[in-house]
Amino acid sequence: xxxxxxxxxxxxxxxxxxxxGDESFLKEAPSYNTVKLLCIEPDYKAYIPPMQLRRMSKAxxxxxxxxxxxxxxxxxxxxxAISVGTAMGCLADTEVFLGKMIAQDEQxxxxxxxxxxxxxxxSGQIALLAGCYGHxxxxxxxxxxxxxxxxxxxxxxxxxxxxxxxxxxIDELTDGSFEALKIAGINRKENSTPADVxxxxxxxxxxxEGAAFFIMTDAKPAIPAVFIKDVYAFTEKDTATAAxxxxxxxxxxxxxxxxxxxxxxxxEKSNAxxxxxxxxxxxxxxxYAFKHLCGEYATASAFALGILTNAIAKGEALPSHCALNNxxxxxxxxxxxxxxxxxxxxxxxxxx
Amino acid sequence: MKQAAYIVNTGIITAIGNDTxxxxxxxxxxxxxxxxxxxxxxxxxxxxPVAEVKASNEALAAIAGVDTKWPRTAxxxxxxxxxxxxxxADKLHGLKLGFFSATTVGGMDLTENVYKEFKEDSxxxxxxxxxxxxxxxxxxxxxxxxxxxxxxxxISTACSSSANSIMMAAQMIGNGMLDVAIAGGADSLSRFxxxxxxxxxxxxxxxxxxxxxxxxxxxxxxxxxYLLLMSEKAMQQxxxxxxxxVSGYANANDAYHQTASSPDxxxxxxxxxxxxxxxxxxxxxxNYINLHGTGTAxxxxxxxxxxxxxxxxxxxxxxxxxxxxxxxxxxxxGVEAVFSVLSIRxxxxxPNLRWETQxxxxxxxxxxxxxxxxxxxxxxxxxxxxxxxxxxxVFSKC
Numbered sequence: 001x002x003x004x005x006x007x008x009x010x011x012x013x014x015x016x017x018x019x020x021g022d023e024s025f026l027k028e029a030p031s032y033n034t035v036k037l038l039c040i041e042p043d044y045k046a047y048i049p050p051m052q053l054r055r056m057s058k059a060x061x062x063x064x065x066x067x068x069x070x071x072x073x074x075x076x077x078x079x080x081a082i083s084v085g086t087a088m089g090c091l092a093d094t095e096v097f098l099g100k101m102i103a104q105d106e107q108x109x110x111x112x113x114x115x116x117x118x119x120x121x122x123s124g125q126i127a128l129l130a131g132c133y134g135h136x137x138x139x140x141x142x143x144x145x146x147x148x149x150x151x152x153x154x155x156x157x158x159x160x161x162x163x164x165x166x167x168x169x170i171d172e173l174t175d176g177s178f179e180a181l182k183i184a185g186i187n188r189k190e191n192s193t194p195a196d197v198x199x200x201x202x203x204x205x206x207x208x209e210g211a212a213f214f215i216m217t218d219a220k221p222a223i224p225a226v227f228i229k230d231v232y233a234f235t236e237k238d239t240a241t242a243a244x245x246x247x248x249x250x251x252x253x254x255x256x257x258x259x260x261x262x263x264x265x266x267x268e269k270s271n272a273x274x275x276x277x278x279x280x281x282x283x284x285x286x287x288y289a290f291k292h293l294c295g296e297y298a299t300a301s302a303f304a305l306g307i308l309t310n311a312i313a314k315g316e317a318l319p320s321h322c323a324l325n326n327x328x329x330x331x332x333x334x335x336x337x338x339x340x341x342x343x344x345x346x347x348x349x350x351x352x
Numbered sequence: 353m354k355q356a357a358y359i360v361n362t363g364i365i366t367a368i369g370n371d372t373x374x375x376x377x378x379x380x381x382x383x384x385x386x387x388x389x390x391x392x393x394x395x396x397x398x399x400x401p402v403a404e405v406k407a408s409n410e411a412l413a414a415i416a417g418v419d420t421k422w423p424r425t426a427x428x429x430x431x432x433x434x435x436x437x438x439x440x441a442d443k444l445h446g447l448k449l450g451f452f453s454a455t456t457v458g459g460m461d462l463t464e465n466v467y468k469e470f471k472e473d474s475x476x477x478x479x480x481x482x483x484x485x486x487x488x489x490x491x492x493x494x495x496x497x498x499x500x501x502x503x504x505x506x507i508s509t510a511c512s513s514s515a516n517s518i519m520m521a522a523q524m525i526g527n528g529m530l531d532v533a534i535a536g537g538a539d540s541l542s543r544f545x546x547x548x549x550x551x552x553x554x555x556x557x558x559x560x561x562x563x564x565x566x567x568x569x570x571x572x573x574x575x576x577x578y579l580l581l582m583s584e585k586a587m588q589q590x591x592x593x594x595x596x597x598v599s600g601y602a603n604a605n606d607a608y609h610q611t612a613s614s615p616d617x618x619x620x621x622x623x624x625x626x627x628x629x630x631x632x633x634x635x636x637x638x639n640y641i642n643l644h645g646t647g648t649a650x651x652x653x654x655x656x657x658x659x660x661x662x663x664x665x666x667x668x669x670x671x672x673x674x675x676x677x678x679x680x681x682x683x684x685x686g687v688e689a690v691f692s693v694l695s696i697r698x699x700x701x702x703p704n705l706r707w708e709t710q711x712x713x714x715x716x717x718x719x720x721x722x723x724x725x726x727x728x729x730x731x732x733x734x735x736x737x738x739x740x741x742x743x744x745x746v747f748s749k750c
Contacts, residue, residue, distance in 0.1 A: 001529075002527055002529070082605075087486060087488060088486060089487075089508065094544075095467075097544065097547075097548065098463070098464060098467050098544060099467070099468075099471070101464070101543060101544065101547050102464070102467060102468045103468075105395060106394060106395035106396065106543060106547050107395065109547055109550070109551045110551060111548070111551035111552050111611075114547075114548035114551055114552070115552070115610050115611050115738070116610070117548070118456065118508075118510050118738050118739060119456070119487065119508035119509075119510075120508060120509045120510055120738065120739035120741055121610070121739060123509075123739065124605070124610060124738065124739025124740050124741065125610070125739075127605040127607045127739075127740055128607050128608070128609070128610070128740060130607075131607050132605060132607055133604055133605050133606070133607050133618065133619065133622055134604065134605065135602075135603045135604065135605075136509070136603060136604070136605040136739070136740070136741055137507060137509060137516055137603060138507065138508050138509050138739075139505060139506065139507060139508075140458075140486070140487040140488050140506045140507070140508040141488040141491065141504065141505045141506045142486060142488035142489065142492065144488075144505070145488070148505045152520065155520065155523045155524070155527070158523075158527060159523070159630075175471075176467075176470070176471065179470070179471075179474050180470075180474075180479075180482050180483075180485070183474060183479050183482075184479075184483060234501075235492075235501065235504070
């Protein structure tokens with residue numbers, strides 16, 4: 001990453017744990033016994049014209065919904081530029097068109113699902129609805145899709161200082177992707193409870209989906225805000241080596257870390273990685289987890305960042321049901337550590 | 353001050369050739385790659401011509417030295433990356449190397465063959481056909497094959513995808529975050545995209561005629577195109593030089609319609625104008641425009657009008673090369689970046705194939721004859737697409 005402080009001045013989340021526009025968002029510990037955490041969608045009336053809403057797939061709805069909540073919380077009508085990460089893009093529409101194409105032997109097809117199936121549909125629709133003619137990018141690099149959208153934000157702001165960029169991570173779960181992700185060992189076949197996610201040791205993790213958007217700028221805001229100091233993203237097949245790399249990176253930051261948000265999912269391979277950090281470099285740090293709220297998906301790091309920025313902006317403590325050990329007494333320096341498959345990332349965050 | 357991203361080498365495979373030399377030869381001899389689909393198995397093979405790379409996945413995998421079970425997009429990508437990296441492949445020790453790819457179809461060519469069975473009973477399907485469906489998986493396969501891991505990303509912004517991957521690579525080299533980058537994109541033909549574009553009624557049933565008044569639509573193509581970009585320091589270490597560089601880039605959004613361009617090309621104008629600003633050039637400095645020029649009524653009209661306004665009526669030599677390669681979607685800007693570099697290097701302007709009739713709503717005429725021995729110092733390359741995504745790149749002689 002460049003040496004640049006990326007201030008987060010707005011947050012919008014639509015997730016399996018509800019949405020950030022709701023007063024009661026994350027106030028209660030979740031309760032479920034299920035294989036997948038699908039988005040609890042808001043009433044979109046305030047955000048999307050009804051005619052347009054009817055035509056939108058879930059990916060587009062949650063993306064637009066979260067981006068509108070985000071802009072509202074930042075107090076802006078439209079951003080200067082847009083940067084989105086999505087590993088799988090608009091899967092539901094892709095599958096609709098694919099299914100019909102096969103069933104109808106490539107004949108008598110209609111364009112709607114195809115039009116909405118492209119990976120940049122969400123970023124394009126946000127631009128269209130907001131009338132945003134600025135820079136517009138969509139990253140599709142698996143577990144680093146959101147991280148790369150953030151790195152792009154720095155590159156853009158380095159060339160165009162003091163602008164406001166809308167940055168998000170979004171992925172939707174479909175029946176087809178859920179099936180594939182179970183076979184790949186990423187998602188769990190059996191039901192999970194929140195306790196399974198937080199404390200279990202299972203084969204695969206509960207499936208999830210969601211959209212989390214942010215307004216990011218290089219200009220220091222007047223109100224308390226989180227800024228991203230650095231993002232470290234790497235791929236690594238061996239969990240012990242991944243833990244070593246992260247430990248070296250964190251030690252090199254020489255920061256007094258008040259709290260760390262971990263992408264702990266209950267998955268056995270994943271547990272081995274997080275355990276090395278929890279009993280190692282984070283042994284004396286307040287630890288929190290978030291995947292009991294959103295499930296496991298490729299852009300879940302955006303959701304986790306959203307929990308942090310949402311709480312800080314509202315002057316609230318991090319939710320108690322996220323705490324894995326002693327809760328933090330003060331929040332100044334924070335880390336977010338996540339991995340999806342062999343894609344690892346660490347966000348270094350500070351509050352000003 | 354930003355460092356320049358120098359263009360040290362190119363790698364390409366399209367319907368008109370399996371490498372840079374073969375593609376240039378086809379461009380110089382007006383050989384089109386548009387014809388009947390032989391390898392893509394589709395209901396439409398008799399009716400919809402495509403610009404297909406004329407080889408099976410097995411034959412292509414043998415060229416690349418990769419697994420024949422890879423999605424075709426990954427195989428095409430590996431062939432072009434191999435060519436681009438070849439001169440420096442063993443000289444990169446200690447340099448930070450990035451891979452910036454782009455694709456819109458990912459592993460769809462394999463997924464679409466097994467999707468029905470997968471939905472009925474996933475255990476009956478060889479999972480190898482599904483596991484690389486994601487766009488990012490294609491890039492990962494290729495990056496791992498070539499041992500690239502300092503920074504690996506994939507951009508998917510429809511038809512402008514690989515212009516954006518080249519832009520990001522130039523920015524990261526410019527900011528000193530990387531020393532070397534392979535940047536561009538790849539897309540194979542698939543029934544999914546062919547049928548998708550067919551439902552939009554923008555496919556030409558004959559070989560396409562970009563920027564012609566009687567144009568009927570586009571032909572889809574497939575291929576891959578990449579630039580090998582280096583900082584000055586990296587060139588010194590590798591003992592190599594460059595004859596041109598990425599001098600300008602811009603990305604804008606048309607914010608008009610999910611699949612159509614605004615009538616006056618708002619996004620097109622912004623992308624071209626901002627790319628010139630980044631390059632610190634005036635419109636009059638541009639010697640050649642490699643048009644997006646898909647051959648659809650909508651694109652060529654919007655693009656043409658935007659160019660007329662931006663260039664104030666004084667339009668330089670301009671042509672679309674999509675009549676040769678078809679529209680290769682996520683690969684298009686990578687492919688056309690290679691053609692832009694060759695234009696500078698060899699001082700050529702490629703003829704806009706099959707052009708017959710002047711457009712009524714655009715006053716300039718594309719180049720229709722091959723021009724050789726021309727001084728080409730600056731080339732503007734356009735890529736506009738679905739989602740309102742508009743990107744322009746400027747390449748300059750150095």
